[in-house]
Amino acid sequence: MHLDPFELHRPASVEEVVSLSGRLAGQFDYLAGGTDLLPNYKMHLNLRPHLVALEDVPELRGHSLDRLGAMERLADVEQDRGLAAAYPPIGDAVREVATPLVRSSGTVGGNLLVETRCFFFNQSYFWRESLGFCLKADGDRCHVVPQKKKCYATFSGDLAPALMAVEAEVEVAGGEGRRRFPVERLYDVGGDGIHRTTLRPGELLVAVHLPVHSRSRPGAYLKLRVRPSYDFPELGVAASGTMDGTRVQRLRLAIGGAEMAPRRYDAMTDRLVGETLSADRLAAFALEMERSVRPVHNTFLLPDYRKRMVSVYVRRAIERVQAGGAK
Numbered sequence: 001m002h003l004d005p006f007e008l009h010r011p012a013s014v015e016e017v018v019s020l021s022g023r024l025a026g027q028f029d030y031l032a033g034g035t036d037l038l039p040n041y042k043m044h045l046n047l048r049p050h051l052v053a054l055e056d057v058p059e060l061r062g063h064s065l066d067r068l069g070a071m072e073r074l075a076d077v078e079q080d081r082g083l084a085a086a087y088p089p090i091g092d093a094v095r096e097v098a099t100p101l102v103r104s105s106g107t108v109g110g111n112l113l114v115e116t117r118c119f120f121f122n123q124s125y126f127w128r129e130s131l132g133f134c135l136k137a138d139g140d141r142c143h144v145v146p147q148k149k150k151c152y153a154t155f156s157g158d159l160a161p162a163l164m165a166v167e168a169e170v171e172v173a174g175g176e177g178r179r180r181f182p183v184e185r186l187y188d189v190g191g192d193g194i195h196r197t198t199l200r201p202g203e204l205l206v207a208v209h210l211p212v213h214s215r216s217r218p219g220a221y222l223k224l225r226v227r228p229s230y231d232f233p234e235l236g237v238a239a240s241g242t243m244d245g246t247r248v249q250r251l252r253l254a255i256g257g258a259e260m261a262p263r264r265y266d267a268m269t270d271r272l273v274g275e276t277l278s279a280d281r282l283a284a285f286a287l288e289m290e291r292s293v294r295p296v297h298n299t300f301l302l303p304d305y306r307k308r309m310v311s312v313y314v315r316r317a318i319e320r321v322q323a324g325g326a327k
């Protein structure tokens with residue numbers, strides 16, 4: 001596998017990025033750490049002739065308890081013990097991404113916008129050609145759900161559910177200016193699965209903003225994967241909340257690694273507010289969650305197993321909230 005030639009651009013400010021993105025409309029990809037994009041390019045997956053490297057844009061760097069820059073390396077976030085204590089789901093999630101080597105190049109923005117995965121997609125050009133390609137790259141049908149004109153590739157980033165659980169927001173910049181909105185609105189849950197986010201064409205992810213109100217709130221991110229040292233999530237469950245004695249005061253629960261987009265389940269968790277969660281009540285709630293998640297057969301573990309694990313991981317994550325975050 002080799003990288004085809006592309007033209008590399010190195011803007012030095014957000015304004016330069018935005019002007020370049022207007023000029024190169026539809027002909028480029030942003031390059032952050034490259035740990036996801038470049039392997040995909042080597043497999044000839046949706047190549048563009050231009051890459052806009054974000055490395056030299058100072059505004060995208062740095063992190064604090066209020067803000068994670070889009071170009072901040074995952075390894076730098078991981079090493080901040082204060083941040084992990086303030087936002088336990090983020091601390092849990094970031095140290096579970098890939099391997100130390102990947103985390104030393106991979107970034108916060110790249111992780112949130114990582115390409116969705118499917119075993120008919122993450123393959124060489126020749127492998128895919130032998131099957132006649134698929135909707136997501138070069139083809140016109142889906143091998144997983146052939147009766148639909150939609151891509152069901154799985155969203156497999158670890159940070160997104162954790163950031164949703166702590167109620168973080170993203171800041172993006174584009175030709176129409178800047179906007180800020182909750183992380184869960186970044187993903188196009190009801191879309192075609194190919195254009196996987198709600199970003200407008202060429203929009204740049206600038207930063208993630210962390211709210212003060214969820215700081216130091218107990219929580220956790222729990223990840224199911226085959227090889228714990230390395231693999232993408234087959235399921236990732238994040239919970240963050242506060243208890244008033246034994247009663248639920250506020251609970252935020254998000255799930256990734258199971259469907260096309262990560263999701264937060266406010267309508268379901270809001271129904272628990274004011275309730276005392278006995279072991280039976282928690283088990284019943286976890287089962288309700290299991291019923292609402294529908295994995296398809298396009299990752300390593302079978303969908304039925306991943307679905308059954310939803311109730312196990314939801315229960316364990318909420319127990320961590322009940323225990324005040326203690327492991």
Ligand SMILES: Cc1cc2nc3c(=O)[nH]c(=O)nc-3n(C[C@H](O)[C@H](O)[C@H](O)COP(=O)(O)OP(=O)(O)OC[C@H]3O[C@@H](n4cnc5c(N)ncnc54)[C@H](O)[C@@H]3O)c2cc1C
Nearest residue numbers: 030032033034035036037098106107109110111157158205
């Ligand atoms: C062996 C291996 C194992 C992995 N395991 C995991 C895992 O367990 N969990 C996990 O979550 N990921 C995993 N990954 C995927 C990936 O390495 C990480 O998600 C990483 O955080 C991606 O960040 P990056 O900076 O390298 O992104 P890049 O590859 O540079 O970019 C990814 C995508 O985001 C877009 N993008 C990047 N930054 C911006 C921005 N600021 N604005 C707009 N668009 C942007 C790019 O155009 C591209 O489409 C793994 C990768 C490898 C190679």
Ligand code: SF4
Nearest residue numbers: 118134142151152153
């Ligand atoms: S879910 Fe279907 S369209 Fe999407 S990558 Fe897999 S085979 Fe292709």
